Amino acid sequence: MKANKSITFRALPLAEFAQLALQETYESFLFNTNRHLLLQKNPNVWVFGAEQNQKILARCNIFLNESVGYSPWRMSFGGIEFCPKLSYEVLHNFVVFLTSFCKQELQLQKLHIKQYPFSYTESNSHLLTQILLQNGFSVQNQELTQYIQVNQPFEENLHLSEKRRLQKALKAGFVVEWWQNPDWKQVFTFVAEARKRRSFPLTMNETDFYETVATFPEKYSVFVVKKNAEIVALTVGVKVSRKVFYNFYPADNPSFLSYSPMVLLTKGLVDFCKEQSFEILDLGISTENGKANTGLIRFKKNLGSQNALKLSFVKILD
Template sequence: MSTYSFHTIEPCGYFGREYPVSLFHLREHLALQSLNNRYSFFVLHEKSKKLFAEVHFHGDGPAAISPMRAPFGSCVFSEKLPPEVLFDFILFAEEELRKDKINTIILKPAPAGYFPEQHNLLVPVLLNLNYGIQQAEVSAIVPVTERPFPEIIDSWENRKLRQAREAELVARLIHDENLEMVYSFILECRQQKHYSLSMTFEEVKLVVSKFPERFVLFGVFDQDNLAAAAITVRVTDDVLYNFYSDHHTNYDHFSPVVMLIESEYEYCRHQGLRLLDLGTSSAGGKLNFPLLDFKMRLGGMPSPKFTFVKTI
């Protein structure tokens, strides 16, 4: 019997996964992404009866997309999985998709900094399977260490942090019952700058209702007035993702987002999280260099985030 077997449905009676899995790979979240056809593929280690890899797609006409609606998806797998098995597994998924008249595959893995070892194997495997890079983005990821936030950021941002404190701005957690208030505030801030949000409040509310323990709200207050706010998501056991955040233009001179990110970073430190993901920096599908520079001044390390595409 082969050491590994490939499956088109989740195997019955398996004894856990040999790899970290994100929120966006959970079946409950996959069900929220789309009502379209879903295709799931798994690698089972026959001796241990543990999963060693998985990938999920939603159909969109002749295309299979992973993820349909989430920051990332694609294939996740154990560091112990032999490269040849990963290669064959992706071929297996392609062949199964082709049977259902799928002719295009789109994969968006997590930023490289989440799972560096897996990313360093997955990218060359995909390139050798003739996947092309459809989009190249840069995430800014802050490694969380014992060092306090002021020690890891640029001197200019430290100055802004001190100014905010001198103005008696205060950062604190916001209870999730105030989700609509936080969402509406961020939406108003985006509209001030002629931007929008990718999800409606009802869509965000639905996801939060399904995974309340995964979402953490932060705010920077000027007495009772919000100056800045964030909706963050614990996307893995050790990564906090800054999903939506912004500040009111009335507080531009204090740059309250610096204090906001400090509160997220300190939360990560106290919760034992490894990374704080400040997200990508793009506008109109192109790199937004000023935004990326700002995130890097806050301790963010550039981490490539690719979208791959292949015609099969």
């Protein structure tokens, strides 16, 4: 434990840290909450926090495996979260504390930290990136994500080609709806088949998927495009925070690809986000280990999206 002008830096195993019941000065992203960390199937996780007056100002969760630390272990991102009002000096010192503790107390030789997209907290992301680079971290991987600002008029920002596809789907009688009591086995099978067809990896196996949606039924939602009773396309959406809704597992039916049902599905997601007061619809990455999927980037751009980096950092603790 280290104090800094009434701010305390602390590192504890997750079970001990959770007992502190500290009040947040910012909203944690879902994947970095205590309950969600338990789903990552690595019990050896330490929580690093900056605290003041029983309030948490900054936090990072590090999973241990042999002599390497990971944030996250198995999830879209982990990383360092912090209050936007936190000073440069305190955040810098927190990063120094984290790396020193990992090296000296946990005997780690390397740290991997995958941050959330810049679009989630742009100012924080710029600040943290500079501090990590100044403290010996290097960029291990850079992914490109796209997102839609929900307060913008969706159809006006569509490319002409996507406007035509949207009208084609609507004229064919397609409808988009929120599937409020989904058959999760049917959902997983539909997603798995679509991703296999496109040679996209599944980031969760079937057992982990069911456990996750059962643990957080209020955070995971399914949206479907239908033609009568037949599913044309669907996606699993995640409420990452009050601000961010994540289009996690989009999938389509190969029989209806000529209608580009993802355009209508995206419109449904944007409408839902507006109704629920989200600010950002995260469309996910369009790269794989930094290699661009140019067709996917073009499609998302045609949907009116904007670009944001998602960086992964590494540091050798020598």
